[in-house]
Amino acid sequence: MSDEEDDIILSELDDEELVAQMMDDLYDGLKEEIEEGTNILLERGWQPYDVLTKALVAGMTIVGHDFRDGILFVPEVLLAANAMKAGMAILKPLLAETGAPTIGKMVIGTVKGDIHDIGKNLVGMMMEGAGFEVVDIGINNPVENYLGKAAEEKADIIGMSALLTTTMPYMKIVIDEMVAQGIRDDYIVLVGGAPLNEEFGKSIGADAYCRDAAVAVETAKELMARKHNRAHAG
Amino acid sequence: MTTNALSELLSQRDWLLTDGATGTTLFNMGLVSGDAPELWNVEHPDRIRALYQGPVDAGSDLFLTNSFGGTASRLKLHNAQDRVGELNRAAAELGREIADASGRKVVVAGSMGPTGEIMEPMGPLSYDSAVEMFHEQAEALKDGGADVLWVETISAPDEYKAAARAAELAEMPWCGTMSFDTAGRTMMGFTSADLAKMVETLPNPPLAYGANCGVGASDLLRTVLGFQASGSERPIIAKGNAGIPKYVDGHIHYDGTPDLMADYAVLARDSGATIIGGCCGTTTEHLVRMREALETRPRGETPTLDKITQALGGFSSPSDGTDGEGPARRERKGRRRKG
Numbered sequence: 423m424s425d426e427e428d429d430i431i432l433s434e435l436d437d438e439e440l441v442a443q444m445m446d447d448l449y450d451g452l453k454e455e456i457e458e459g460t461n462i463l464l465e466r467g468w469q470p471y472d473v474l475t476k477a478l479v480a481g482m483t484i485v486g487h488d489f490r491d492g493i494l495f496v497p498e499v500l501l502a503a504n505a506m507k508a509g510m511a512i513l514k515p516l517l518a519e520t521g522a523p524t525i526g527k528m529v530i531g532t533v534k535g536d537i538h539d540i541g542k543n544l545v546g547m548m549m550e551g552a553g554f555e556v557v558d559i560g561i562n563n564p565v566e567n568y569l570g571k572a573a574e575e576k577a578d579i580i581g582m583s584a585l586l587t588t589t590m591p592y593m594k595i596v597i598d599e600m601v602a603q604g605i606r607d608d609y610i611v612l613v614g615g616a617p618l619n620e621e622f623g624k625s626i627g628a629d630a631y632c633r634d635a636a637v638a639v640e641t642a643k644e645l646m647a648r649k650h651n652r653a654h655a656g
Numbered sequence: 657m658t659t660n661a662l663s664e665l666l667s668q669r670d671w672l673l674t675d676g677a678t679g680t681t682l683f684n685m686g687l688v689s690g691d692a693p694e695l696w697n698v699e700h701p702d703r704i705r706a707l708y709q710g711p712v713d714a715g716s717d718l719f720l721t722n723s724f725g726g727t728a729s730r731l732k733l734h735n736a737q738d739r740v741g742e743l744n745r746a747a748a749e750l751g752r753e754i755a756d757a758s759g760r761k762v763v764v765a766g767s768m769g770p771t772g773e774i775m776e777p778m779g780p781l782s783y784d785s786a787v788e789m790f791h792e793q794a795e796a797l798k799d800g801g802a803d804v805l806w807v808e809t810i811s812a813p814d815e816y817k818a819a820a821r822a823a824e825l826a827e828m829p830w831c832g833t834m835s836f837d838t839a840g841r842t843m844m845g846f847t848s849a850d851l852a853k854m855v856e857t858l859p860n861p862p863l864a865y866g867a868n869c870g871v872g873a874s875d876l877l878r879t880v881l882g883f884q885a886s887g888s889e890r891p892i893i894a895k896g897n898a899g900i901p902k903y904v905d906g907h908i909h910y911d912g913t914p915d916l917m918a919d920y921a922v923l924a925r926d927s928g929a930t931i932i933g934g935c936c937g938t939t940t941e942h943l944v945r946m947r948e949a950l951e952t953r954p955r956g957e958t959p960t961l962d963k964i965t966q967a968l969g970g971f972s973s974p975s976d977g978t979d980g981e982g983p984a985r986r987e988r989k990g991r992r993r994k995g
Contacts, residue, residue: 488983495843535690591689591903595690
């Protein structure tokens with residue numbers, strides 16, 4: 423089926439064309455192409471942080487928006503996220519060497535009794551892509567897992583996911599425990615999952631409900647900025 | 657296929673009422689969020705009897721067993737993966753007991769919810785493992801006396817197919833619904849039209865198919881209209897949530913009133929659904945009003961989308977992907993690379 427005229431040699435594209443091509447490839451979840459593109463940009467002397475933000479994150483932002491708008495669905499986003507992860511795997515050690523800035527640290531997990539991790543994984547990958555450091559504690563987490571890991575990692579954000587109406591109330595148990603221990607205001611608490619909505623997020627005392635991974639990233643950035651401003655003002 | 661309790665009722669009646677919520681009802685009985693409802697089948701059988709008795713007293717023709725999370729992959733969370741047989745059998749046995757004592761024909765439908773894992777190639781779950789897990793559950797529900805298997809809240813087409821195969825292996829009639837909760841589609845992007853088409857291609861098609869859970873009552877009816885438009889004669893199931901979840905006084909409350917759900921039931925029937933009921937947030941109070949409405953209000957014409965939103969509220973997304981009006985996939989700027 424190969425159509426010779428359609429073949430593209432990534433290394434023959436100029437930077438601008440290559441980045442545009444990488445965004446398309448990310449959108450289509452083409453992992454090997456993303457790895458190749460990432461390596462080419464690095465060979466051309468790009469800073470790892472620029473490859474991350476200008477190619478990968480910019481590309482995932484488009485994916486996130488189309489997910490939000492009901493154009494792409496979970497299978498496409500998982501493929502895109504896997505492609506991005508492959509690019510990230512190349513960049514991560516380099517980012518650590520160059521001391522690229524991280525915007526904040528998040529502990530994320532699915533609540534007790536709930537096995538669903540698709541949404542959580544997507545949020546984790548998108549947050550990483552946006553420059554956050556993400557500590558994933560997996561599924562089925564009791565309150566002590568969230569609070570223990572958040573303290574240990576000195577996290578800024580606690581993210582909780584639930585996909586069942588039988589497990590979503592557990593988020594309140596976690597937040598109530600934070601209040602009881604007097605540490606509620608030490609963290610930004612974000613919640614998400616299909617049966618939730620904004621009002622639910624508010625009523626259980628979360629900082630925000632995020633309807634999808636793209637919104638989670640935007641919300642986390644905004645709340646981190648506010649947290650910094652408060653810290654500086656105080 | 658030989659006759660069974662559900663196919664008999666379907667041949668005699670032009671609508672059937674199912675039950676409402678299982679999870680939200682159990683919370684009201686003291687289930688703690690995060691704990692496995694299925695364990696109550698042996699730890700608190702009286703509470704499960706009460707759960708089943710509710711819809712029977714409200715006039716439901718069919719109720720689901722407390723076995724939604726009864727596959728090995730879900731029970732594993734509670735370290736009960738070795739108790740699939742015991743817990744599902746108990747769920748069905750208690751159901752059989754309540755149905756047989758009702759004095760009329762009530763169908764015990766063995767609930768089978770999603771495994772919670774993602775199917776290959778996106779995730780780790782193979783088709784064969786999914787079939788195996790569903791089959792294990794199906795055999796236990798059959799042993800316990802379920803009349804039919806009731807596969808629900810599925811998102812991935814392959815998982816639906818795996819459950820169909822499990823029903824075939826267990827030699828049980830089955831019904832299967834998906835949850836259309838993402839812009840009118842399942843989270844995997846499957847539309848109502850896709851499901852209507854797929855069920856007709858299955859080697860072991862369901863007795864009835866449809867939608868459950870999802871977003872609100874309006875969205876669910878738009879999905880039913882999508883099934884109806886496919887022209888299939890197969891009975892359609894509509895099991896929608898009683899509105900939207902809210903957190904009130906320490907527990908989850910759904911904002912759909914019994915009156916709203918009564919309107920929903922009648923509109924569901926007008927939209928082409930035969931098996932009608934509720935999902936999350938639907939209490940016996942809702943079911944009583946739904947039964948009354950279905951019995952007393954005459955059938956109407958197929959409602960327009962406008963009529964549905966006027967009666968039940970707006971949709972969660974402008975399109976459900978079946979009208980060609982939805983937002984389009986982004987065009988590639990560059991060329992696709994081959995090889």
